[in-house]
Amino acid sequence: MPETTSFHDLAAFTALPRVSSLALSPDGTRLVTAVQELSADGTRYTGSLWEVDPAGERPARRLTRSGRGESAPRFLPDGTLLFLSSRPAPDPAEGEEDRKEAALWALPPGGGEAAPLLRRSGGIGEYAVASAAGADRVAFAASLLPGAEDAAQDADLRKAREKAKVTAVLHEAPIVRYWDRDLGPDVPHVFTAAAGPAVAAAGTVADADAVDCGTRGVDAAEGLALSPDGTLVAYTVYLGTRPDEIRAAVVVADAATGKVLRTLQEPEAEYSSPAFAPDGRTLVCVRERRLTWEESSDTTLWLVDAADEQDAGRDLLPGFDQWPGAPVVSPVPGPDGAPVVFFTADEAGHAPVFRVSAGSGEVVRLTASGAYTNVVAAPDGGAVYALRSAIDAAPAPVRLDAAAADQRPEALPCPGAVGDLPGTLAEVAAEAEDGTALRAWLVLPHGASADAPAPLLLWVHGGPQSSWNAWTWRWNPWVAAAAGYAVLLPDPALSTGYGQRMHDRGWGDWGGAPYRDVLALTDAALERDDLDAARTAMMGGSFGGYMANWIAASTDRFKAIVTHASLWNLVAFGGTTDFPPYWMRHQGDPLERTERYERYSPHLRAASITTPMLVVHGDKDYRVPIGEGLALWNDLCRFGVPAKFLYFPDEGHWVLKPNNSRLWYSTVLNFLAHHVLGEEWRRPELV
Numbered sequence: 001m002p003e004t005t006s007f008h009d010l011a012a013f014t015a016l017p018r019v020s021s022l023a024l025s026p027d028g029t030r031l032v033t034a035v036q037e038l039s040a041d042g043t044r045y046t047g048s049l050w051e052v053d054p055a056g057e058r059p060a061r062r063l064t065r066s067g068r069g070e071s072a073p074r075f076l077p078d079g080t081l082l083f084l085s086s087r088p089a090p091d092p093a094e095g096e097e098d099r100k101e102a103a104l105w106a107l108p109p110g111g112g113e114a115a116p117l118l119r120r121s122g123g124i125g126e127y128a129v130a131s132a133a134g135a136d137r138v139a140f141a142a143s144l145l146p147g148a149e150d151a152a153q154d155a156d157l158r159k160a161r162e163k164a165k166v167t168a169v170l171h172e173a174p175i176v177r178y179w180d181r182d183l184g185p186d187v188p189h190v191f192t193a194a195a196g197p198a199v200a201a202a203g204t205v206a207d208a209d210a211v212d213c214g215t216r217g218v219d220a221a222e223g224l225a226l227s228p229d230g231t232l233v234a235y236t237v238y239l240g241t242r243p244d245e246i247r248a249a250v251v252v253a254d255a256a257t258g259k260v261l262r263t264l265q266e267p268e269a270e271y272s273s274p275a276f277a278p279d280g281r282t283l284v285c286v287r288e289r290r291l292t293w294e295e296s297s298d299t300t301l302w303l304v305d306a307a308d309e310q311d312a313g314r315d316l317l318p319g320f321d322q323w324p325g326a327p328v329v330s331p332v333p334g335p336d337g338a339p340v341v342f343f344t345a346d347e348a349g350h351a352p353v354f355r356v357s358a359g360s361g362e363v364v365r366l367t368a369s370g371a372y373t374n375v376v377a378a379p380d381g382g383a384v385y386a387l388r389s390a391i392d393a394a395p396a397p398v399r400l401d402a403a404a405a406d407q408r409p410e411a412l413p414c415p416g417a418v419g420d421l422p423g424t425l426a427e428v429a430a431e432a433e434d435g436t437a438l439r440a441w442l443v444l445p446h447g448a449s450a451d452a453p454a455p456l457l458l459w460v461h462g463g464p465q466s467s468w469n470a471w472t473w474r475w476n477p478w479v480a481a482a483a484g485y486a487v488l489l490p491d492p493a494l495s496t497g498y499g500q501r502m503h504d505r506g507w508g509d510w511g512g513a514p515y516r517d518v519l520a521l522t523d524a525a526l527e528r529d530d531l532d533a534a535r536t537a538m539m540g541g542s543f544g545g546y547m548a549n550w551i552a553a554s555t556d557r558f559k560a561i562v563t564h565a566s567l568w569n570l571v572a573f574g575g576t577t578d579f580p581p582y583w584m585r586h587q588g589d590p591l592e593r594t595e596r597y598e599r600y601s602p603h604l605r606a607a608s609i610t611t612p613m614l615v616v617h618g619d620k621d622y623r624v625p626i627g628e629g630l631a632l633w634n635d636l637c638r639f640g641v642p643a644k645f646l647y648f649p650d651e652g653h654w655v656l657k658p659n660n661s662r663l664w665y666s667t668v669l670n671f672l673a674h675h676v677l678g679e680e681w682r683r684p685e686l687v
Helices: 010-014 151-164 197-202 477-482 500-504 513-525 543-554 570-576 580-587 595-600 602-608 626-638 658-675
Strands: 018-024 031-038 045-052 071-075 081-085 103-107 115-118 127-129 137-144 187-194 211-215 224-226 232-239 247-254 260-264 269-276 282-289 298-305 340-344 353-357 363-365 371-377 383-390 393-401 423-431 437-445 454-460 486-490 531-541 560-564 613-618 643-648
Touching: 010 658, 018 071, 018 371, 018 383, 018 393, 031 071, 071 127, 081 127, 127 224, 137 151, 137 224, 137 232, 187 232, 211 232, 211 247, 224 269, 232 260, 232 269, 247 282, 340 371, 423 477, 423 513, 437 477, 437 513, 454 477, 454 513, 454 543, 477 486, 477 658, 486 513, 513 543, 531 543, 531 658, 543 560, 543 602, 560 658, 570 580, 570 595, 570 626, 602 626, 613 626, 613 658, 626 643, 643 658
Parallel strands: 247 269, 454 486, 454 531, 531 560, 560 613, 613 643
Antiparallel strands: 018 031, 031 045, 071 081, 081 103, 103 115, 127 137, 137 187, 187 211, 224 232, 232 247, 247 260, 269 282, 282 298, 340 353, 353 363, 371 383, 383 393, 423 437, 437 486
């Protein structure tokens, strides 16, 4: 085993290629993925498209290359490869050379140069294509400024705002920001347009003929689909005018006229992520029971007639105790003629691919280990392709038999290998106070032993309804392992993958069951003789950051705590977060129901904190706004807690820019080295 790996050198780690997204050609012979690589100047990641051999015999080959990068590959029925890019057009019009909005591009099936297929002044967002032979529609998300009736008027209004240096936004709906971006003044719409072989060959879509199928409320990229023949379009929309009333629904419209045929909505449920069955009339989507003060949400897949408003639909997964992700419908129905649906769901530290038959209701787990995303089904229905990752494996494309249970996937040659890891992976089990079985992943550095026990870092995930089951670039435990730490990754109450009861036992009890579960797993891990119970630290981001603050205010057992994008004052947070519906329904109106705020807001316990803390926050974080980090920092200073504040003016909920990410890791490791290992504090370079 080498003494150094890519995880020992932050520059080398940052430069590792990162694989995302998959698209399969209509004939099943071409599989395309997007690979993010470090730019030449090392300041950003740039995407390119690579073709992967579905048979796994040929090495991957690069298809695109530009300074702005490419993403979101899709295939037209004739094999034309579409993608999004902000690269300049081959012959840009005057004044258009520096436009950075994403456009839709087309790469001919026989090779050659890519050409812009569709450009909008406000850019193109999510898009979908019809899959049946001869179909000629593309659906796409784009925005119009108020007062604009078409793309030409929208472009004129944007130029007028730019010329006048006007940046103000007048909002008339409650959601004004989303994650790390401001919404408005433009309003997201869904459009369809002709984009068949003749149009693609001509190199442009007739944008003036695009059909407006309606507004979305928030362009959250949570579902846009075309029926195989291109006659129907379905998309997710947000309804409601009060924060506590906002809910997701699915709209189905005629793709040629834009006429809305039905809106799938309920007062007590939300619908998203629509996908059409091969018959073009049946729709499968995610249905989520709306959470309330009393109970957590619950999620399933729903089968419904796309256009018949009288059809209420039915549950595809009755009795399935996990939460399914977005459905992927096989192009080939089952032997009984019913749709066959693939989906992923968190399960006990993994996220397998499942198959369900809409006819028999039989659910088959195709994979036993690993976490899968970007599932695509082969045109003959015999194979499934996906990106597989795990705590100890970066995302990479694989092929699965569409019918076999608990199989070992076949890896396909692709960029993105990370090389040797600086440690090994184990599991930890414990029992909660109420008897619930608990588990966690444990990353162990090489060399940890009873004679040389490793210091332990406890990392609590965000969400809170999430799970440690997949590879992560942002909080990568192997970087910490390379520095000599063991990393415990627990799934406490509220985590996904352990059934509905795991959600319910932590609901409304953030500082209760989840906190006790985290400590129970920590205690179980520290029973190992290769871990040093005298040298421990704790880290968390988002909900994990809340837990970091709660732990800091509840115990002094850790030598240091790192809190990232964390909730501090729960009352203040509820009025400033970008998506208050979840918060209002879970915590309650602070003017009417104060008990959860009073019981579990960490800021009320600020005076009890003595553990050294590193506070990390980005100014563009709209999910957990910067005010939370500032208030926490000021309280720590007020009470004399040894603390530091790492502030990123240009980052959001996550630290994504390469050099900022390197700085994040180096600051965290230096802070831990000082307080956990007893080393002298070293201020990172460039800050």
